[in-house]
Amino acid sequence: VVVLLAGGTGGAKLARGLLDEADELIVIANTADDLEIYGAHVSPDPDLVTFWLADRIDERGWGLAGDTFHVMDGLRELGDDVWFNLGDRDLALCLRRARRLAEGARLTEAIDEARQALGVKARVLPMADEPVRTHVKARGMWHPFQEFMIRERAAGPVEDVELRGIEHARPTPEVLDALERADVIVVGPSNPVISIGPILAVPGLREAMRARVVAVSPLVRGAVLKGPTAEFLAWAGHPLTSEGIAAHYAGLLDGLVADERAESIPTLVTDVEMADQEARRRVAREVLAFAP
Amino acid sequence: VVVLLAGGTGGAKLARGLLDEADELIVIANTADDLEIYGAHVSPDPDLVTFWLADRIDERGWGLAGDTFHVMDGLRELGDDVWFNLGDRDLALCLRRARRLAEGARLTEAIDEARQALGVKARVLPMADEPVRTHVKARGMWHPFQEFMIRERAAGPVEDVELRGIEHARPTPEVLDALERADVIVVGPSNPVISIGPILAVPGLREAMRARVVAVSPLVRGAVLKGPTAEFLAWAGHPLTSEGIAAHYAGLLDGLVADERAESIPTLVTDVEMADQEARRRVAREVLAFAP
Numbered sequence: 178v179v180v181l182l183a184g185g186t187g188g189a190k191l192a193r194g195l196l197d198e199a200d201e202l203i204v205i206a207n208t209a210d211d212l213e214i215y216g217a218h219v220s221p222d223p224d225l226v227t228f229w230l231a232d233r234i235d236e237r238g239w240g241l242a243g244d245t246f247h248v249m250d251g252l253r254e255l256g257d258d259v260w261f262n263l264g265d266r267d268l269a270l271c272l273r274r275a276r277r278l279a280e281g282a283r284l285t286e287a288i289d290e291a292r293q294a295l296g297v298k299a300r301v302l303p304m305a306d307e308p309v310r311t312h313v314k315a316r317g318m319w320h321p322f323q324e325f326m327i328r329e330r331a332a333g334p335v336e337d338v339e340l341r342g343i344e345h346a347r348p349t350p351e352v353l354d355a356l357e358r359a360d361v362i363v364v365g366p367s368n369p370v371i372s373i374g375p376i377l378a379v380p381g382l383r384e385a386m387r388a389r390v391v392a393v394s395p396l397v398r399g400a401v402l403k404g405p406t407a408e409f410l411a412w413a414g415h416p417l418t419s420e421g422i423a424a425h426y427a428g429l430l431d432g433l434v435a436d437e438r439a440e441s442i443p444t445l446v447t448d449v450e451m452a453d454q455e456a457r458r459r460v461a462r463e464v465l466a467f468a469p
Numbered sequence: 470v471v472v473l474l475a476g477g478t479g480g481a482k483l484a485r486g487l488l489d490e491a492d493e494l495i496v497i498a499n500t501a502d503d504l505e506i507y508g509a510h511v512s513p514d515p516d517l518v519t520f521w522l523a524d525r526i527d528e529r530g531w532g533l534a535g536d537t538f539h540v541m542d543g544l545r546e547l548g549d550d551v552w553f554n555l556g557d558r559d560l561a562l563c564l565r566r567a568r569r570l571a572e573g574a575r576l577t578e579a580i581d582e583a584r585q586a587l588g589v590k591a592r593v594l595p596m597a598d599e600p601v602r603t604h605v606k607a608r609g610m611w612h613p614f615q616e617f618m619i620r621e622r623a624a625g626p627v628e629d630v631e632l633r634g635i636e637h638a639r640p641t642p643e644v645l646d647a648l649e650r651a652d653v654i655v656v657g658p659s660n661p662v663i664s665i666g667p668i669l670a671v672p673g674l675r676e677a678m679r680a681r682v683v684a685v686s687p688l689v690r691g692a693v694l695k696g697p698t699a700e701f702l703a704w705a706g707h708p709l710t711s712e713g714i715a716a717h718y719a720g721l722l723d724g725l726v727a728d729e730r731a732e733s734i735p736t737l738v739t740d741v742e743m744a745d746q747e748a749r750r751r752v753a754r755e756v757l758a759f760a761p
Contacts, residue, residue: 214510215564215568216508216509216564216567216568217508223519225612244539245537245539247536247537247539247557247558247561248540248557248558248560248564249561250558250561250563251557251558251559251560251561251562252561252564254558255561255562255565255582255583255586256563256586257565258584265537265539265540265557266540266543266546267538267543268540268543269539269540269541269542269543269544269546269547270543270547272507272508272540272544273544273547273549275508276507276508290547290548291547294546294547294548355567355696396520439742
């Protein structure tokens with residue numbers, strides 16, 4: 178059993194690679210980016226992973242392939258300031274999730290129903306059922322995570338990060354079972370601070386990680402492919418290097434897969450860019466073979 | 470000022486005719502058919518009137534012309550039993566309304582924003598801001614109105630009708646002002662029991678109707694064009710005749726416009742079918758000229 182901790186695109190791509198290379202894959206996804214909007218419950222990271230695993234991710238990098246945006250167009254026509262775009266079928270998924278949660282379903286159950294509806298055989302688990310919401314302080318103001326990312330265009334420097342609600346979150350039974358059964362735990366190449374960080378911050382989760390842990394660096398040739406990883410690592414006080422990634426995960430990792438050697442930790446040096454499915458499978462295969 | 474009490478299709482068609490024939494038209498619409506679903510607040514009667522007035526009604530007789538149904542298709546793909554169909558732009562309208570209500574807006578305001586966004590110059594007023602919900606008893610079971618209409622296919626006989634919440638409803642200031650300013654009040658050719666009935670049942674509304682009142686019969690050549698008017702009039706104990714309509718509105722009307730004379734009340738006998746805009750204007754013109 179391979180357990181992958183994943184946030185957004187990098188983690189989701191590796192998940193797709195691992196799906197073909199692992200006997201059994203279980204993804205634990207960040208839910209601190211979730212938001213309630215349009216009467217819906219949006220879980221960007223679990224959905225991104227699910228869409229990738231279902232081969233339904235759109236070319237634009239988020240949302241369902243070929244989705245339309247008629248509801249958003251309708252809201253704009255009514256004069257709404259539509260800052261968070263959601264496709265029509267994506268909205269259906271999130272409206273259904275909101276309804277299931279209102280009916281008393283756990284987030285784990287609601288996310289699993291979507292996974293099954295899309296025909297994905299690997300499980301996608303939220304890190305916790307309790308609501309955790311990342312807030313980011315920049316230019317003296319606190320912003321809910323999605324508003325920081327979209328309305329503020331993730332403009333740093335980041336002054337502070339809060340994972341609101343994290344103290345009430347607990348690893349779900351499904352997460353604890355996955356970690357218990359894991360032969361190897363892979364930390365995906367997602368933002369270490371705001372994507373992987375919330376997962377590791379769920380009280381009791383880190384202690385339940387007893388298998389070997391290998392991280393895949395989100396840095397490609399010393400740079401970040403997507404998202405504000407640089408801004409958040411800077412806030413965390415770590416450089417944009419393999420050593421910075423290793424330092425950020427200090428005490429957690431048995432090894433790092435990166436395109437640059439880290440001094441403090443066993444490193445598999447390889448190309449970690451995952452531009453196509455062949456590359457995703459290759460990285461997945463190398464990670465599984467390396468797991469020290 | 471012409472004030473029209475309207476429910477569904479018949480009232481909405483007459484509203485469209487009156488829009489061209491009256492100096493100023495204000496529609497008071499039934500909201501006892503409203504429902505909360507998909508995180509949205511659906512107001513079928515005010516919206517039907519608004520779509521007709523905006524020349525945006527779809528050929529199918531409800532919803533916005535040319536609307537798509539991708540969110541509903543998405544819900545079905547996820548395994549939902551989608552019993553209430555709502556187009557994507559229609560959903561946008563109703564999601565926005567739910568949000569505005571959650572923000573503390575009155576239903577009057579939320580409905581007026583849609584009216585303005587669609588460029589309709591006649592005001593469309595909900596009968597009350599408070600929630601009123603029609604429930605129908607049939608075959609020994611109580612059904613929320615839309616579920617009775619759609620899931621139960623309006624299958625009678627109707628055993629009982631309840632307007633839940635009506636005792637807490639009050640005519641809005643806008644409704645009282647409209648009735649005060651009315652030169653004539655027209656009762657539209659909508660279902661007298663479940664479309665017009667809730668409007669007249671709002672405590673204090675009927676007493677505020679001081680202008681002359683003319684009803685347009687919903688019967689065309691002794692038959693009902695659309696909807697379960699026969700079943701509800703039968704429950705109310707009135708025959709499907711002009712006399713039955715007059716008896717149902719006893720004490721309210723100064724005149725009736727119908728294609729069959731009523732004995733108990735001044736009647737303008739004319740063709741009340743409104744198959745096209747020419748017919749809608751003709752009926753509107755005749756109603757305004759007749760108003761005794």
